[in-house]
Amino acid sequence: MPTLHLGNHRCTVTNLINIDSVKLSCKNCSLSELCLPRSLSPEDLARFEEIVTQRPPIPKGGALYRSGEPSHALYAIKSGALKSIVTTEDGEEQIVGFHMPGELVGFDGVESVHNCTVVSLERSSVCELPLKDLEFLSQKISSLHREVCTVMRREISQEQSMLLLLARRTAESRLASFLVSLSRRLGSRGFSQTDFNLVMSRHDIANYLGLAAETVSRLISKFQEAGILSVNRRRVVIRDLDALNGKVGTCSSAKSA
DNA sequence: GCATTAACATGCC
DNA sequence: GGCATGTTAATGC
Incomplete structure (x- = not known):
């Protein structure tokens, strides 16, 4: 089937x-x-x-x-x-x-x-x-x-x-914000908010967030190393939602004036 | 085709 | 100089 x-x-x-x-x-x-x-x-x-x-x-x-x-x-x-x-x-x-x-x-x-x-x-x-x-x-x-x-x-x-987000946030904050937003939206619609497939490519995510696709990949790896996420291709498991939320608030000191 | 990684470049503080 | 991010190229799935 x-x-x-x-x-x-x-x-x-x-x-x-x-x-x-x-x-x-x-x-x-x-x-x-x-x-x-x-x-x-x-x-x-x-x-x-x-x-x-x-x-x-x-x-x-x-x-x-x-x-x-x-x-x-x-x-x-x-x-x-x-x-x-x-x-x-x-x-x-x-x-x-x-x-x-x-x-x-x-x-x-x-x-x-x-x-x-x-x-x-x-x-x-x-x-x-x-x-x-x-x-x-x-x-x-x-x-x-x-x-x-x-x-x-x-x-x-x-x-x-x-x-x-585009004007003031670091790449790390942008990606964290994107993932938290996706998690909330899926969660409120009856899907798991910690275990989901990314329907969009890394290129699409990067384009949306105003970043390079390589930066998105690097940050995903960084979040994995920190124990915040597990990612296999497009499958995302959020291991520590609080920590991911903590990354959202990280504003760039260079841009926070 | 897409994602990841490494090496290097660039700009800002 | 250090950091954050982008570019390019190589590699793997």
């Missing part, structure tokens, strides 16, 4: 086909406690389900949408993982975010056009939430409106944290 790795879960292709063929139901979704409709009453959930459609699964390397395309929806990630990329004027690619199951993507739509390309890191399934329907429903359902605002505030807060 062929198998696919989805996060740190493994399931059969047969299972996936069965899941895909099921009529979309937020109520029965394993991520219902994390996704937008989590605070809705059964009646409002039924109205919400009417605006949601499931997109065909995106293969590894496939794009959910590309920069310049019209922005008309938000997307809730059901399974898999994706990355957001901005291409600079000189053709350089900068990764500006990784997206895990239970999270929303599509906030980069400015004046109805996306300014990011979102690419699947492994076979991914997403639910599409059309913006005009979401706006209409948010006016009718106050708890949905609050939830959308909460997600947007969280997005802005994360962007600010990332700016601070």
